[in-house]
Amino acid sequence: MTALLDVRDLHTHFFTRDGVAKAVDGISFSLQRGEILGLVGESGSGKSVTGFSILGLVDAPGRVVSGQVLFDGEDVVTAGEGTLRHLRGKRIAMIFQDPMMTLNPVLRIDTQMIEAVQAHEKVSRKEALARAREALVAVGISSPDERLESYPHQFSGGMRQRVAIAIALLHKPDLIIADEPTTALDVTIQAQILAEVQKLCADSGTALIWITHDLAVVSGLADRLAVMYAGRIIEEGTTAEVIGRPLHPYTKGLIGSVPQGKRHGTTLTQIRGMTPPLLDLPKGCKFRPRCPRADDQCLTEPPLGPVAGGRRVRCVHPHLEDQEDAVLS
Amino acid sequence: MTDQSVASELELVGNPATVRIDSPITRVAKEFVEDRIAIAGLILIVAIAFVAIAAPWIAPQDPYDLAQLSILDGGLPPGAESMTGQTYWLGTDQQGRDMLSGIMYGLRISLLVAAVSLGLAITIGVVVGVAAAYFGGKLDSFIMRIVDLQLSFPAILIALILLALLGRGVDKVILALVIVQWAYYARTVRSSAIVERRKDYIDAARCLALSHRRIMFRHLLPNCVPPLIVVATVQIAQAIALEATLSFLGVGVPITEPSLGLLIANGYDYLLSGRYWVSLFPGIALVLTIVAINVVGDRLRDVLNPRLST
Numbered sequence: 001m002t003a004l005l006d007v008r009d010l011h012t013h014f015f016t017r018d019g020v021a022k023a024v025d026g027i028s029f030s031l032q033r034g035e036i037l038g039l040v041g042e043s044g045s046g047k048s049v050t051g052f053s054i055l056g057l058v059d060a061p062g063r064v065v066s067g068q069v070l071f072d073g074e075d076v077v078t079a080g081e082g083t084l085r086h087l088r089g090k091r092i093a094m095i096f097q098d099p100m101m102t103l104n105p106v107l108r109i110d111t112q113m114i115e116a117v118q119a120h121e122k123v124s125r126k127e128a129l130a131r132a133r134e135a136l137v138a139v140g141i142s143s144p145d146e147r148l149e150s151y152p153h154q155f156s157g158g159m160r161q162r163v164a165i166a167i168a169l170l171h172k173p174d175l176i177i178a179d180e181p182t183t184a185l186d187v188t189i190q191a192q193i194l195a196e197v198q199k200l201c202a203d204s205g206t207a208l209i210w211i212t213h214d215l216a217v218v219s220g221l222a223d224r225l226a227v228m229y230a231g232r233i234i235e236e237g238t239t240a241e242v243i244g245r246p247l248h249p250y251t252k253g254l255i256g257s258v259p260q261g262k263r264h265g266t267t268l269t270q271i272r273g274m275t276p277p278l279l280d281l282p283k284g285c286k287f288r289p290r291c292p293r294a295d296d297q298c299l300t301e302p303p304l305g306p307v308a309g310g311r312r313v314r315c316v317h318p319h320l321e322d323q324e325d326a327v328l329s
Numbered sequence: 330m331t332d333q334s335v336a337s338e339l340e341l342v343g344n345p346a347t348v349r350i351d352s353p354i355t356r357v358a359k360e361f362v363e364d365r366i367a368i369a370g371l372i373l374i375v376a377i378a379f380v381a382i383a384a385p386w387i388a389p390q391d392p393y394d395l396a397q398l399s400i401l402d403g404g405l406p407p408g409a410e411s412m413t414g415q416t417y418w419l420g421t422d423q424q425g426r427d428m429l430s431g432i433m434y435g436l437r438i439s440l441l442v443a444a445v446s447l448g449l450a451i452t453i454g455v456v457v458g459v460a461a462a463y464f465g466g467k468l469d470s471f472i473m474r475i476v477d478l479q480l481s482f483p484a485i486l487i488a489l490i491l492l493a494l495l496g497r498g499v500d501k502v503i504l505a506l507v508i509v510q511w512a513y514y515a516r517t518v519r520s521s522a523i524v525e526r527r528k529d530y531i532d533a534a535r536c537l538a539l540s541h542r543r544i545m546f547r548h549l550l551p552n553c554v555p556p557l558i559v560v561a562t563v564q565i566a567q568a569i570a571l572e573a574t575l576s577f578l579g580v581g582v583p584i585t586e587p588s589l590g591l592l593i594a595n596g597y598d599y600l601l602s603g604r605y606w607v608s609l610f611p612g613i614a615l616v617l618t619i620v621a622i623n624v625v626g627d628r629l630r631d632v633l634n635p636r637l638s639t
Contacts, residue, residue: 057535060466089537101529106551115547116537167537 002073003030004174004207005054010067010077012046012053014278021278023049023062025231028304033174034205036198038218038239040254041228042275047211050228051177053077054209055092056084072174090120093168097180099160103152109163110148116167135166140196158189165197172204179211194221216258219243227251230276230286233304237311247307247318250287285316293317360632370624377618381436388430389415393585399425404599407606420606422595428606431592432614438588439618442499443568446506451561453507454514459545459553461515462522473519479512484571492580502581506568517560521553555633562626566619573615589615 012024024046031037041047052058054069056076069076071087079087096102104112113132114125123131129148136144139162152160161181168176178197182190198221201208212218218225218239225242227235227250235248246252256269273290276282282289284299291298297316304314362368380387390397402411402425410416419428461472479487491505525531526549534544573590575581577597582588587595589611596607 055536057532085538087538088535094533094536096529096533098529102533104530104534104548104552107548115539115543119537119539164533167533 003070004033004035004072005031005209006068006070007050007054008068008070010050010053010069011065012049012058012062013065014062016061016279019279022231022281023278024053026067027228027231027233029226029233029236031175031207031209033207034201035224036201036208036210036222038222038225039209039211039228040213040215040218040225042213044275044278045228046231047213047228048179051094051179051209051211054177055088055094057088086120089116089173090171091173092175092177093171093173095161095164095168095176095178095181098184099157099164099181100184102164103160105152108149108151113148113163113167113170116170120171131170132166135169136163138169138200139163139166140192141166157185158193161185161189161193162196165193165200169200169204173206175207175209176201177209177211180213181210182217183212183214190217197221215243215254227254230281231278232286232314233312234287234314235312236304241311245319247311247313247320248287248315249291249293249317249319252319285314357629357632361628364628364631366624367628370621370628373617373621374625377436377614377621378440380433381440384430384433384437388427388433390427390430392426392430392434401425404604406604407610419610420604422607423599423604428592428610431587432589432611435587435589435592435611436614436618438499438582438586439569439572439590439615442502442506442572442582442588443565446503446510446568447561447565449503449507450510450564451514451557453511454516455518455550455557457511458515458518459522459550462519462526463541463545463549465523465526469519472515476512476515476519479509480516484509484567485574488571488575489578489580492575497580497583499582499586502572502575505575506571509571510564510568513560513564514557517556518550518553521556522549525549525552559626559630559633562622562629566622566626569615569622570619589618 007030008028010024010027011022014021014023027046027050029037039047039050049058049062053064054071054076056064056079058064064077067077071092074083076084076087103109110129110132113135114128117123117128117131118125121128132148133144136147141147141159141162147155147159147163152163155163161184164181181197182193185193194217197208200206210218210222222239225235225237225239226233227242227248229250235242235246235251237247242251243255246255250271253269253271257271259268271290272292276286276289284301285291285294286301288294288298295317302314302316304312306312307318307320385391392398399412402417402421403423405411405417405421405425407418407420407428408416409420411421415427417427417429419432421427422431457472461469488505488509491508492501495501495504531544531548534548539548572581572588573593576588576590577594579594581590584591592611593608593615596604596609596611599605600608
């Protein structure tokens with residue numbers, strides 16, 4: 001079976017006055033139907049730009065410089081605007097970070113949802129409205145008729161995000177790209193939304209790319225994880241493996257900085273320093289200046305090499321010894 | 330998720346059917362009426378507009394029907410009676426034309442010119458401004474440089490040159506006013522649209538593959554309306570004043586369709602020879618109209634700009 005989405009060596013660069021910012025610098029991954037991929041990384045690591053590149057919505061001064069994004073066998077990068085319009089919203093939907101901003105404040109919910117339906121299908125208003133109502137029920141919104149007649153400002157953040165998800169689901173897309181959709185929400189609402197999305201994806205067989213900086217969120221949701229750093233994927237594998245036995249020092253650091261109840265009283269491990277500015281990346285491995293294991297070998301950048309068990313890691317000194325410990329214990 | 334958790338969330342948010350949240354228009358209207366001067370201005374505008382529209386039916390005389398005029402009534406002071414027993418409350422001009430009727434008909438022309446030019450200029454300005462902000466890049470630079478170029482010349486200068494080339498006529502004055510004014514609207518709309526353009530809901534709309542036209546005019550434009558209303562009220566007062574100026578200078582509307590500016594110009598020669606009323610009353614009508622519009626415009630600016638309200 002061919003993959004639903006196959007990203008091959010994608011480069012998206014931003015041509016700014018101060019130089020070329022390589023926001024996405026050669027990433028490859030693929031996604032099967034119904035699979036949930038967690039794309040993890042700090043701010044500025046290129047996660048969101050990856051999402052926009054897949055939809056062909058990178059704004060100037062940014063541009064996809066090279067690489068392929070094969071969606072169902074078709075290259076999105078070289079596709080014309082007509083093909084892209086057919087994909088957007090219909091086969092690939094997107095959910096954004098801030099639900100306060102993604103709904104138009106001056107239009108009623110029904111107007112916005114009907115518009116979304118009619119953008120791709122020639123159906124009557126009435127039929128579109130019925131579809132909208134159905135989608136709202138699916139995301140757990142009660143009294144959908146009243147909700148449809150409301151304006152976004154009458155909703156709480158969680159409700160708005162539900163509406164945004166409902167809009168994304170209107171056309172039963174093959175792929176949903178969710179760009180930190182729960183970051184702006186309370187933890188309790190976050191948990192509800194997560195459960196909801198997981199259920200919806202399982203029911204409809206929709207593949208999902210969940211972009212986040214929060215490992216705790218994706219650890220319970222994603223089938224596979226890809227960790228990004230400075231525009232590259234530095235580690236990829238199944239969620240259980242990446243979380244349980246991280247290979248890259250950066251991944252290990254990330255996991256170490258998540259507060260956990262059972263480690264009460266101990267200081268959290270921190271990753272030294274800051275994400276390097278994209279215009280001034282260090283030579284060799286991009287994580288080298290912050291890495292506790294770095295030495296002279298790290299001055300040449302390692303490739304994203306395969307490790308046992310279908311995992312890939314971009315590191316000269318991966319934490320393989322933990323792997324052995326785990327096998328022994 | 331269980332139904333219970335949904336229900337509890339709903340309670341926190343409040344049911345839209347029970348908690349009445351005012352629509353933006355209701356809120357603006359409520360705040361607007363808190364200022365008495367603004368209400369007075371609004372009433373005055375409505376009254377002036379009514380007089381202008383209803384002039385042919387309520388004016389005591391048709392000032393441009395020569396059969397109704399008598400040269401013997403020429404130059405009568407305010408309050409004088411004609412030979413037929415009619416009272417000229419605001420006097421007559423040198424042709425025996427009732428000034429009150431003249432002002433009513435003059436308002437009609439003045440407001441017509443201002444309203445039509447406003448409508449056309451807003452339409453052009455909005456389309457151009459939203460397109461510039463939405464598409465950005467070279468189109469934006471090109472349009473905004475034209476706007477800059479135009480705004481760097483005084484409006485009266487451009488209008489004078491145009492009318493000198495085109496000749497007189499109501500349609501030509503309207504054309505000149507549109508050409509002078511569209512740039513203000515284009516700049517206003519573009520500056521607020523460029524802010525809205527960067528917001529996520531526009532990206533979301535693009536992700537849904539809505540058409541460019543739909544995103545521009547249904548999503549972008551309604552969010553740019555408040556500053557546009559303020560600029561429009563200021564600009565319509567400007568348009569009335571500019572038309573009066575052009576007519577006063579003799580390049581505006583033709584003598585057969587006199588506006589307030591032309592009435593003022595007619596009496597200008599007699600202003601210092603005792604017949605003050607021929608210029609004074611049309612002048613007062615003009616000032617009242619412009620002041621009323623500006624008062625309302627100021628109040629609108631206050632209630633539409635959340636940063637100014639406390």
